[in-house]
Amino acid sequence: MTRSLSELxxxxxxxxxxxxxxAQRIARYILKLRNNEAQRLSSAILAARIQTHACERCGNLTEDVLCRICSDSSREKYEICVVEEAFDIPVIENSGVYRGQYHVLGGVLSPVDDVSPDSLRIKELLERTKKENIREVILAISATTEGEATASYIAEILKGSGIRVSRIARGIPVGSDIGLADEVTIEKAMRGREFMNESGNG
Structure with a gap:
């Protein structure tokens, strides 16, 4: 095996x-590519890495200052759907059931991994709820132990704010990643979301 192939x-x-x-299967596939195809692949990887960054407002992936969702004036302005990662957003968008705003946390609370509230974009979420007069925060966070802890923490700090806090329904299996759920499951989970505070009961 050549040095360059071993490195790949x-x-x-x-x-x-x-x-x-x-890794060997992928490497074999790459070796069978034409030079121009291999160049396109390497260029796409580099371009995505250089040009893609977080939206200034919500944390979604974009090549502009604001992502296309934050730039869309036709969307519901007073709802924020909170997700762990930006890659969770397309799954919810493809379900067609939600037309509000998003907020990317950048992960979930995990003391074992030294991920505290300060490590996530929770402070930015609180600032947005006040600045944008948000009426409902929808927590679309994976049903893992860490996800449950994160959802409970956010619901607690929003208690008394007058903002409804809801959690997507249990259509998402316990321990699963939202990004791996199908569109029908996401749609049912969003429609059947449950309120986590007093503001959502009235």
Missing amino acids: IGLLKELPGIGEKS
């Missing part, structure tokens, strides 16, 4: 979910 396989193995065998 080694780098591929560093990707999430890619082991030795998978």
Whole structure:
């Protein structure tokens, strides 16, 4: 095996979910590409890395100052759907059931991994709820132990604010990642969301 091929396989193995065998299969595929196809692939990777960044307002991925959702004046202005990662947003968008705003936390609380409230974009969320006169915060966070703790923490700090806090329904299996759910499941979970505070009961 050549030095360059060994280096390629080694780098591929560093990707999430890619082991030795998978890395070798991908490397074999790349070797079969035409030079222009390989160039397009490498250029796309570099362009995505350089040009893609977080939306200034919500944290979604964009190449502009604001993402297309924050720039869309036709969307509901007084609802914020809180997600862990930007990659969760397309899943909810594809369900077609939600037309409000989003807020990306950047993860979930995890003392084991040293992820505290200050490590997430929770402060920015609180600022947005006040500045944008938000009426409902929808927590679309994975049903893991860490996700539940994060949802409970946000609901607690919003208590008494007059803002309704709701949690997507249990159509999402416990321990699962929202980003892996199908569109029908997401739609049912959003429509059947449950309120977590007094403001949502009236």
